[in-house]
Each structure stands twice: as C-alpha cells, then as structure tokens.
Amino acid sequence: MDLQSLTLLVEILDAGNLSAAARRLKMSRANVSYHLNQLERSVGAQLVRRTTRRAEPTEIGLRLYQHGLAIQGELLAARESVTTLGQSLQGRVRLSVPSGYGQLVMSGWLIDFKRMYPGIVLDVLFENRIEDLLRDEVDIAIRVIPEPPQNLVARELGPVRxxxxxxxxxxxxxxxxxxxxxxxxxxxxxxxxxxxxxxxxxxxxxxxxxxxxxxxxxxxxxxxxxxxxxxxxxxxxxxxxxxxxxxxxxxxxxxxxxxxxxIFGTGMYMLYMPNRQHTRAIRTFIDFILERVRGNAAAEPPAP
CATH class of the missing domain: 3.40.190.290 (D-Maltodextrin-Binding Protein; domain 2)
Structure with missing residues (x-):
C-alpha cells in the first residue's frame, strides 16, 4: 500500500462513484477500477461496495479513507509551509453564491477579501441551484434552504426574511x-x-x-x-x-x-464537504465571511 493508492481511495469515496473519480483523476474508469482491485488485493479485504450509482466504504475502507485524508492534510500543510514561506497567503477558493445575496450583499465582502489577500485566486459562481458540491468541484457554497443537507458541514449565516x-x-x-x-x-x-x-x-x-x-x-x-x-x-x-x-x-x-x-427557506447557510482538509486559503475565507456576517448582523436594526 502506498500514498497513491490511498489517494485513489479517497477520490473514489469523495466522488461517490468510479466514473466521477476517473474524471477528477483524469483516468479511465477501467484504470481506476483496476487500481482499486489491486489495492483491495494487497489489503486482503473489500474496501468499497460498488453499486450502479454509488460507491460506499466498508468498515476497513472507511478507516483507510480517514487515514488517507489525514495524510493528505499533512502533505498539504507541509507544501503550503514551504511555498508560502516569506510570501503572502496564496491558494484558490472556488465559491458558489446565490445570485441575489451574492451580488447585493456579498460582492463588497469578496472585493475586500481580494484586496486583503491578493495572492488568493477567487473563482466565484453566481447560481441558485442546490446540487452536489462535487459537481463543479466547489469548495464552498452559500445557499438559502429550509434545512442543511446532513452530508455537508453547514455554518448558519442568519435568517432570510x-x-x-x-x-x-x-x-x-x-x-x-x-x-x-x-x-x-x-x-x-x-x-x-x-x-x-x-x-x-x-x-x-x-x-x-x-x-x-x-x-x-x-x-x-x-x-x-x-x-x-x-x-x-x-x-x-x-x-x-x-x-x-x-x-x-x-x-x-x-x-x-x-x-x-x-419561498425557498428561512435560513442562509455556508456549506462545504466534511472530512476534507482545507487549505489555508479556504480556512481564511471561511473565517473572513463568518466575521463579516457577524458584523453585518450587529449593524442591522432589530426586526419589527
């Protein structure tokens, strides 16, 4: 077992199926299936239950997935420490925001963030669709919904009136x-x-x-x-x-x-994938938005 094999397992389970993992890894589906079979053979146990639509971890597969995430996180942190030494914060944040809230409320915040962190690339989608974050490989989504999905981390940004x-x-x-x-x-x-x-x-x-x-x-x-x-x-x-x-x-x-x-819900939420080691750029962006939301709420007059 090597790091490449663990990375493959993490990508398969994050993507939800072998075809989506193959697209993300820029490999053929057959190649992904072959390497997964080789990993399972080396471990001596099934790691992923395959169905026509989903790939779900077995108990040992989940343990290896968690180890793989931890190792990826440590490698990412080490790489960031080297590349950002003596430099301003760098990285990339792919963000999906509702068209109205994004343009009328968040646009000023995003511009301020970019001024504070010029080395971070902001990739902003203005859309209202509520779909899997993996679809467009979005790091963070802001959405108006009745209740947050249980498969995502949800940070409440406040009520929508x-x-x-x-x-x-x-x-x-x-x-x-x-x-x-x-x-x-x-x-x-x-x-x-x-x-x-x-x-x-x-x-x-x-x-x-x-x-x-x-x-x-x-x-x-x-x-x-x-x-x-x-x-x-x-x-x-x-x-x-x-x-x-x-x-x-x-x-x-x-x-x-x-x-x-x-109409669509009474709460605004920031959503992102669980068990994902975020870059410093993404962590910084999350903290920045939460701080702006708190400041915005404090400045608003109380509801009648």
Whole structure:
C-alpha cells in the first residue's frame, strides 16, 4: 500500500462513484477500477461496495479513507509551509453564491477579501441551484434552504426574511394587499423553481399558512426583480436585502409585515464537504465571511 493508492481511495469515496473519480483523476474508469482491485488485493479485504450509482466504504475502507485524508492534510500543510514561506497567503477558493445575496450583499465582502489577500485566486459562481458540491468541484457554497443537507458541514449565516413589497407609485395606484389571500389575485414579481407550483409559506406566531401563487414575472436574477418592482410592475416577493435601501428611501413600501414569509427557506447557510482538509486559503475565507456576517448582523436594526 502506498500514498497513491490511498489517494485513489479517497477520490473514489469523495466522488461517490468510479466514473466521477476517473474524471477528477483524469483516468479511465477501467484504470481506476483496476487500481482499486489491486489495492483491495494487497489489503486482503473489500474496501468499497460498488453499486450502479454509488460507491460506499466498508468498515476497513472507511478507516483507510480517514487515514488517507489525514495524510493528505499533512502533505498539504507541509507544501503550503514551504511555498508560502516569506510570501503572502496564496491558494484558490472556488465559491458558489446565490445570485441575489451574492451580488447585493456579498460582492463588497469578496472585493475586500481580494484586496486583503491578493495572492488568493477567487473563482466565484453566481447560481441558485442546490446540487452536489462535487459537481463543479466547489469548495464552498452559500445557499438559502429550509434545512442543511446532513452530508455537508453547514455554518448558519442568519435568517432570510422575505417581504411583500411594491413601489410607492404602484401602491398609490392599486393599493397593497392587507390579507394573505389577496396575493393570489395580485400581479406578483418573484423567483420560482421552473416547473413547480409556487408555494409561499407564511408564519405568524404558532400559525402557519400556505398560499399558492401564479406570478406574472419570474426570474432568478434578483437585480432584475428589483428593477421590475421599482418600475411598478407588481407586488414583489423577495428577500429583504433585495429592496432594503429602496425601503429606507421610501421608494418601496412593504405590506403583510406581521407575517414571516418564505419561498425557498428561512435560513442562509455556508456549506462545504466534511472530512476534507482545507487549505489555508479556504480556512481564511471561511473565517473572513463568518466575521463579516457577524458584523453585518450587529449593524442591522432589530426586526419589527
């Protein structure tokens, strides 16, 4: 057994199947299968249970996987110590952020981080899909979800508050809904999952209600939704940070403020793979974002 064999085992189990591991290792699937068989033969035990969709570790396979992770972490730390000696912090962070939160809240933070650590390469994806982080080999994902996946490490960044809102001009011409059911007949501007019925959950104390809506304008681009709301195209259902400055200036009015509204979830989370030895660049980025979130929460006025 050698380091290369342990690395192969780690990659297979991280990727979830032999085909995905082969793509990451830039090898053929047959070659990955051959080397895994050779490793299992040298150990004298099955290390990975293969199915048509997943590769899962046996008990001894899991132990070797954990040893492999630890060794990789030590090698990575040693390599970083040598390459960064006398230099500024270097490395790469591949980050996936929601389009709205990323552009309206995080973009300033990311620019500040890059100024502080010019040697770190930031690779930022603006997207709203919730899929396996391994798909795009993303180091960290920021997502609005009801509950974090159990197979990932989740750091809570705070609650997400949706607001029902409209431009002052729209409100003066059409009025604003004062009851949840009135949203059903209103021209709604919001984001939604393609192919799914839009269901808005509303909470007030112990009461929970659900309203089914048919929006007249749908987009995943929250900057566009903000423009549509300001243009008076309808009642916006968006996270509060999308129109926060417009509300403060009085250009946008909110309604149904006694209800806590939710479409995709009520929590913002930072997600990353467990049991993965992070580089100094990734650890530094995680700490930086958590500190910014704490500072942002302290600066916000309390919710009404």
């Amino acid at each position: 949706y607001v029902a809102c409209a431009s002052r001009g729209f409100a003066e011409a059409n009025g604003l809904p004062t009851q949840l059911d009135q949203l059903q007949g209103a021209p709604v501007v919001t984001s939604a999952v393609v192919g799914r019925q839009l269901r808005v959950s509303a909470y007030q104390g112990e009461e929970r209600r659900e309203v089914i809506l048919e929006p007249t304008l749908i987009s995943e681009n929250f900057l566009f939704l903000r423009q549509a709301i300001l243009a008076g195209l309808g009642i916006g259902l968006v996270p509060d940070y999308v129109v926060l400055d417009d509300v403060r200036r009085g250009e946008v009015l909110t309604t149904l403020d006694d209800w806590r509204l939710s």
